Amino acid sequence: MERTAWNQGTLDLIDRRSSTRRFADGVEVTDEQRDAVLRAASRAPTAGAMMMYSIIDIRAQKTLDRLAVLCDDQPMIARAPWALVFVVDYCKWIDLFERVGCFEAAFIERTGIAARRAPGLGEFAIAAQDAVIAAQSAVIAAEAVGLGTCYIGDIVENAEKVRDLLDLPPHTVPLSMLILGEPAKERPATPHPVENLVMPERYRRADAATLDAQVAEMDALFRAHASEPGERVLDIYTRKHTSDFMAEMGRSMERWLANWRGDRL
Ligand SMILES: Cc1cc2nc3c(=O)[nH]c(=O)nc-3n(C[C@H](O)[C@H](O)[C@H](O)COP(=O)(O)O)c2cc1C
Structure with a gap:
């Protein structure tokens, strides 16, 4: 395709996007905006066209307030007018299998397929991609209709409480x-380091020179006044890698994976 025929507007939109953590006071999301975002999510690629995800559409202030606490105390969640939780969902397929008789003795006898099995990590690998791709389609559509967004990774914390809050059944994560809403202010694009990102043809583990280039790029982008090289990497190590929230995420994800398989959460 000729460059002149490219959809440059789409590329510019992706380039300009950055996360929104402050929302304009009192500005509601319109029904047209919601429909555009949810429609785009539903048009995302999905393994086998199975749609192995569900989208919980959250507008109630009470629920947003609770999520703000459960997701590592992030008050901006309570100040957002809208939140969407993308649930990796195999429960709906188990229910469909049951509904059309896949677990019935007659079907088992006729097909020779053994009785019910729980979803495993194979299903999780593709269903998780379904859910995240749908979320990212929602992000781009939101930008296109003037809404800002921010992912909240901490939604996987506090499995037991989030399950109760959102009524999540077995075989879901x-x-x-x-979080979505009209941005309160112009958002400068966040720098995204690109050293050691794209690897021609096969994985290439970084050598010392590449690591030094990565460290230098990160310091230049995030720690312009660093007195020692590596401040950005040290910051990630202390604030993320060794943090309490990451420990809780790890604990809670073990619980969610048990729930995925159908064991008691
Ligand atoms: C999986 C994931 C989880 C995230 N979780 C949070 C979060 O809990 N809180 C937050 O403020 N930002 C969160 N973010 C936003 C990132 O911090 C942000 O995308 C990153 O700093 C790059 O900035 P940009 O989105 O403006 O380009 C998350 C982003 C992703 C992709």
């Missing part, structure tokens, strides 16, 4: 969450 709330993997991804977005």
Whole structure:
């Protein structure tokens, strides 16, 4: 395709996007905006066209307030007018299998397929991609209709409480969450480091020179006044890698994976 025929507007939109953590006071999301975002999510690629996800559409202030606490105390969640939780969902297929008789003795005898099995990590691998791709389609559509978004990774924390809050059944995991609303201010694009990102043809583990280039790029982008090289990497190590929230995420994800298989959460 000729460059002149490219949809440059789409590329510019993706380039300009950055996460929104402050929303304009009192500005509601319109029904047209909601429909455009949810429609785009539903048009995302999905493994086998199976739509192995559900979207919980959250507008109630009470629920947003509770999520703000459960997702590592992030008050901006309570100040967002809208949130979407993208649930990796195999429960709906188990229910469909049951509904059309896949677990009935007659079907088992006729097909020779053994009785019910729980979804495993194979299903999780593709269903999780379904959910996240739908979320990202929602992000781009939101930008296109003037809404800002921010992912909330901490939605996987506090499995037991989030399950109760959102009534999540077995064979589901709330993997991804977005908060959405009209941005309060112009958002400068966040720098995204690209050293050691794209690897021609095969994986290439970084050598010392590449690592030094990565460290230098990150310091230049995020720690312009760093006195020692590596401040950005040290910051990630102390604030993320060794954090309490990451420990809780790890604990809670073990619980969610048990729930995925159908074991008691
Ligand atoms: C999986 C995921 C989880 C995230 N979780 C949070 C979060 O809990 N809180 C937050 O403020 N930002 C969160 N973010 C936003 C990132 O911090 C943000 O995307 C990153 O800093 C890059 O900035 P940009 O989105 O403006 O380009 C998350 C982003 C992703 C992709």
